[in-house]
Amino acid sequence: MNHVRMRAVAAVLLTTSLGACSLMGTEDDGTATESPATSSGETTSEAAGTVVLVTHESFSLPKKLVKAFEEETGYDLEVRAAGDAGTLATKLSLTADNPIGDAAFGVDNTFASRPIEAGAFAAFEPELPEGAEEYALEEGADRLTPIDNASVCVNIDKAWFAAQGIEPPQTLEDLADPAFKDLFVTPGATTSSPGMAFFLATLAAFGESWRDYWTQLLDNGTKVVDGWEDAYYGDFTAGSDKGTRPIVVSYDSSPAFTVEGGESTTAALLDTCFRQVEYAGVLEGADNPDGAEALIEWMLTDEVQSALPESMYVFPVSESATVPEDWAKFAVQPAHPYEVAPGSIAENREQWLTEWTDVITR
Amino acid sequence: MRRIIGLLALAAAPVAVLGVLFVLPVTGMVAEGFWVDGDFDPRGVLDVLARPRVHRVAWFTLWSSGAATLLSVLLGLPLAFALHRLALPGRGAIRAALLVPFVLPTVVVGVAFRQLLGEGGLLGFLGLDGTPVAIVAGLVFFNVAVVVRAVGAAWESLDPRPAEAAAALGASPVQVLRTVTLPALRPAIVGAASIVFLFCATAFGIVLTLGGVRYATVETEIYLLTTTVFDLQAAAALSVLQLVVVVGLLAVSARLRFVPDATTQRTTARPRRIRPGDWPVLLFTAALLAILALPIVGLVAGSFQVDGAWSLANYRALGGDGESRDGTGALLVPVTTALGVSLRTAVDATWMALAMGLAVSLIVTRRSHTPAERRVRSVLDGFFMLPLGVSAVTLGFGFLITLDRPPVDLRDSALLVPMAQALVALPLVVRTIAPVLAGIDDRQRQAAASLGAPPWRALLTVDLPVVWKPLLAASGFAFAASLGEFGATSFLARDDNPTVPVVIFRLLGHPGEMNYGMALAASVVLATTTAVVMLAVERLRVPSVGSF
Numbered sequence: 045m046n047h048v049r050m051r052a053v054a055a056v057l058l059t060t061s062l063g064a065c066s067l068m069g070t071e072d073d074g075t076a077t078e079s080p081a082t083s084s085g086e087t088t089s090e091a092a093g094t095v096v097l098v099t100h101e102s103f104s105l106p107k108k109l110v111k112a113f114e115e116e117t118g119y120d121l122e123v124r125a126a127g128d129a130g131t132l133a134t135k136l137s138l139t140a141d142n143p144i145g146d147a148a149f150g151v152d153n154t155f156a157s158r159p160i161e162a163g164a165f166a167a168f169e170p171e172l173p174e175g176a177e178e179y180a181l182e183e184g185a186d187r188l189t190p191i192d193n194a195s196v197c198v199n200i201d202k203a204w205f206a207a208q209g210i211e212p213p214q215t216l217e218d219l220a221d222p223a224f225k226d227l228f229v230t231p232g233a234t235t236s237s238p239g240m241a242f243f244l245a246t247l248a249a250f251g252e253s254w255r256d257y258w259t260q261l262l263d264n265g266t267k268v269v270d271g272w273e274d275a276y277y278g279d280f281t282a283g284s285d286k287g288t289r290p291i292v293v294s295y296d297s298s299p300a301f302t303v304e305g306g307e308s309t310t311a312a313l314l315d316t317c318f319r320q321v322e323y324a325g326v327l328e329g330a331d332n333p334d335g336a337e338a339l340i341e342w343m344l345t346d347e348v349q350s351a352l353p354e355s356m357y358v359f360p361v362s363e364s365a366t367v368p369e370d371w372a373k374f375a376v377q378p379a380h381p382y383e384v385a386p387g388s389i390a391e392n393r394e395q396w397l398t399e400w401t402d403v404i405t406r
Numbered sequence: 407m408r409r410i411i412g413l414l415a416l417a418a419a420p421v422a423v424l425g426v427l428f429v430l431p432v433t434g435m436v437a438e439g440f441w442v443d444g445d446f447d448p449r450g451v452l453d454v455l456a457r458p459r460v461h462r463v464a465w466f467t468l469w470s471s472g473a474a475t476l477l478s479v480l481l482g483l484p485l486a487f488a489l490h491r492l493a494l495p496g497r498g499a500i501r502a503a504l505l506v507p508f509v510l511p512t513v514v515v516g517v518a519f520r521q522l523l524g525e526g527g528l529l530g531f532l533g534l535d536g537t538p539v540a541i542v543a544g545l546v547f548f549n550v551a552v553v554v555r556a557v558g559a560a561w562e563s564l565d566p567r568p569a570e571a572a573a574a575l576g577a578s579p580v581q582v583l584r585t586v587t588l589p590a591l592r593p594a595i596v597g598a599a600s601i602v603f604l605f606c607a608t609a610f611g612i613v614l615t616l617g618g619v620r621y622a623t624v625e626t627e628i629y630l631l632t633t634t635v636f637d638l639q640a641a642a643a644l645s646v647l648q649l650v651v652v653v654g655l656l657a658v659s660a661r662l663r664f665v666p667d668a669t670t671q672r673t674t675a676r677p678r679r680i681r682p683g684d685w686p687v688l689l690f691t692a693a694l695l696a697i698l699a700l701p702i703v704g705l706v707a708g709s710f711q712v713d714g715a716w717s718l719a720n721y722r723a724l725g726g727d728g729e730s731r732d733g734t735g736a737l738l739v740p741v742t743t744a745l746g747v748s749l750r751t752a753v754d755a756t757w758m759a760l761a762m763g764l765a766v767s768l769i770v771t772r773r774s775h776t777p778a779e780r781r782v783r784s785v786l787d788g789f790f791m792l793p794l795g796v797s798a799v800t801l802g803f804g805f806l807i808t809l810d811r812p813p814v815d816l817r818d819s820a821l822l823v824p825m826a827q828a829l830v831a832l833p834l835v836v837r838t839i840a841p842v843l844a845g846i847d848d849r850q851r852q853a854a855a856s857l858g859a860p861p862w863r864a865l866l867t868v869d870l871p872v873v874w875k876p877l878l879a880a881s882g883f884a885f886a887a888s889l890g891e892f893g894a895t896s897f898l899a900r901d902d903n904p905t906v907p908v909v910i911f912r913l914l915g916h917p918g919e920m921n922y923g924m925a926l927a928a929s930v931v932l933a934t935t936t937a938v939v940m941l942a943v944e945r946l947r948v949p950s951v952g953s954f
Contacts, residue, residue, distance in 0.1 A: 102915055127896055130633035138803055142810050158636055232619030234630050270614040273914045277922050278520045286526040394635045405620050
């Protein structure tokens with residue numbers, strides 16, 4: 045009986061001690077977030093406080109750079125991830141009258157109009173580095189600053205085509221060619237941001253007859269899956285051993301990640317691309333608008349711009365930034381990507397996606 | 407009347423918590439759809455419900471969840487028997503392993519499933535990839551453990567003597583099962599089934615990854631309408647529809663669960679030795695476990711491979727300070743740190759869910775003296791199940807827009823994540839504990855009271871010994887649910903302390919084979935951790951606390 049009681053006591057002790065250490069843990073976190081105000085006050089004379097950056101889940105920058113920013117400006121950077129690009133845009137729009145941070149990064153040209161219309165962003169126009177101007181929004185350039193860009197392009201497994209002795213496709217039209225039957229996989233436009241970008245590319249290429257094109261694609265055995273991960277790691281031949289499809293929707297930077305023996309086994313088809321530009325902006329009603337402005341200016345510096353490819357797999361908007369060697373060799377950007385005006389996307393998104401779903405599920 | 411007031415007073419605290427963390431956010435978000443530019447427009451919402459697509463989506467949700475629930479119960483019952491009633495060697499380990507699917511991130515399971523069912527996979531010849539069958543299979547894969555654990559906990563503490571008596575009087579095993587055992591287990595079975603149904607009906611990741619974009623459920627549709635299309639009116643319409651259907655189903659399940667005299671004989675019976683007659687059940691168990699293990703084996707094998715060769719590199723990378731092979735660093739913190747965050751969060755979520763769940767279970771299972779009192783109890787019971795039946799998207803965005811000002815400014819609170827996870831786990835806890843509590847003969851408490859025991863003493867000597875095992879089962883559940891929770895966590899968590907599922911999603915979202923390998927390795931670590939923690943919980947079992 046004693047034995048039993050000892051075990052009961054041990055169980056209780058263990059659970060309470062676990063609970064205690066965990067509660068301490070959370071308290072630690074609490075103080076950690078509150079302490080920056082005081083610690084920054086000690087390091088610099090101008091106690092500037094915390095800057096809260098709201099962003100999507102792919103945001104990441106080298107710790108060294110962030111530390112340098114904090115030391116130079118006296119601000120402390122706090123990053124809050126807010127889900128994927130669509131979730132981020134919805135969050136910013138819904139909280140326009142009581143923002144969840146000071147600055148936002150990661151709204152792209154397919155979603156930009158939504159938070160702008162909701163009044164989520166305050167006016168701010170920093171001086172843009174050389175080359176960044178061409179990425180500025182037509183409407184809303186006074187609210188959102190371009191930070192990076194990447195194009196969604198159809199990628200092919202060069203090694204697969206070489207092994208089969210088939211000439212790989214080049215254009216969007218080729219994807220509907222029976223020679224490439226059952227070889228193409230794409231994430232869905234409604235469920236994934238690259239999927240949406242590819243859909244917009246087809247829309248820009250075929251205009252009103254996009255429905256016919258998609259019908260042809262489906263007749264040609266195109267597989268539509270949920271997300272990019274699923275398409276690339278599940279079905280793409282260069283993404284996994286079990287993949288059976290050598291054509292996939294991915295990014296122009298993807299070939300830099302499939303380098304073997306000094307040569308990339310994949311390639312992006314540069315005539316099939318849609319360019320996504322990611323923006324940053326100061327949130328309307330922010331607690332720390334000065335810090336938010338300093339943060340956006342910092343994101344435009346060559347140090348941050350040059351770090352973007354390695355840490356976020358995107359291209360800088362600044363011409364003076366340097367791109368890593370692998371990228372210079374294997375990640376080629378399209379010269380003339382397809383474009384759809386953000387205003388037009390905002391206006392028609394719902395209708396397009398509804399019709400697209402109808403075509404897909406027919 | 408006074409009893410009802412007393413009841414409501416007891417329920418006040420849990421109801422208040424749920425009111426702030428659930429009712430307020432959901433109404434806030436739904437209201438966004440009803441008020442368009444400041445004008446009340448219920449017509450627009452009603453119009454949405456007339457769309458043919460909405461009908462298709464609702465119908466698909468109902469039948470796929472229904473089929474998955476039925477299958478989970480049918481497959482789960484023999485497993486519950488074998489793992490909780492028989493002295494099967496290693497049953498503790500198997501029970502711990504069964505919770506593994508429950509915590510795996512859905513995208514990882516999706517990829518594992520698709521590698522199995524896909525065109526080049528082991529079961530590719532079945533042609534199931536992207537079909538509703540794959541969706542239902544995925545849902546069953548995730549939810550069988552719920553049935554096994556909830557029903558198993560009740561079965562384990564069921565007194566075997568009535569069944570033995572029936573057998574001694576000449577009843578065949580099937581007759582014993584039908585007339586003695588199943589009726590006693592009915593509350594637990596119906597309770598588990600209703601939870602599984604709610605899980606299936608609001609499953610998000612599995613439906614998306616396994617069904618592709620061709621099949622939509624109410625849950626995925628609400629997500630698309632909110633984040634991609636930004637049609638809040640339509641999202642609100644679907645949320646209301648979902649709520650109405652869930653309330654209806656809860657009412658039905660409460661009716662099915664209700665037994666005029668819920669009292670069953672409870673003991674803490676020892677598992678009995680395996681008899682020759684148990685072989686069919688054991689074979690079935692082995693077969694089912696093998697099937698459930700298939701996707702996981704593929705996952706584990708994948709995590710040990712780099713460039714087609716066996717390697718530990720994926721695991722070695724996990725300890726790094728967020729640098730992957732080419733120095734790109736997809737992570738802000740290494741997976742090991744994230745594991746610490748996950749465990750701490752899970753501990754918090756578990757005690758919160760247990761505290762609330764225990765209170766709720768006590769409230770809803772105390773004997774009702776009038777029909778009115780019983781109605782109040784069953785309404786309360788359903789109320790605490792509701793969070794499972796509502797879209798995580800609606801709840802998540804609701805948090806943002808309603809809990810953003812004093813007095814309830816919770817948006818930046820570090821406790822928000824464990825609180826949200828506790829809400830997810832609460833129904834699991836209640837549905838595991840309540841059926842057992844309801845089975846306690848109230849006369850035992852009366853006897854204790856008449857012998858001079860104060861209420862807490864009666865609780866300790868009458869209720870605790872019986873409820874001890876289900877409580878452990880429930881804590882395991884809550885812990886696992888928290889470890890694997892992604893939806894609410896990704897929505898609310900801050901970047902500087904992500905949980906393991908959040909880290910895995912980050913890794914999967916970045917190109918590069920090393921990141922994919924790391925994601926698989928991190929998934930295996932998450933699964934192993936869960937299994938080890940569950941095993942420890944099982945070890946801590948106090949076999950005969952009832953005897954002191």
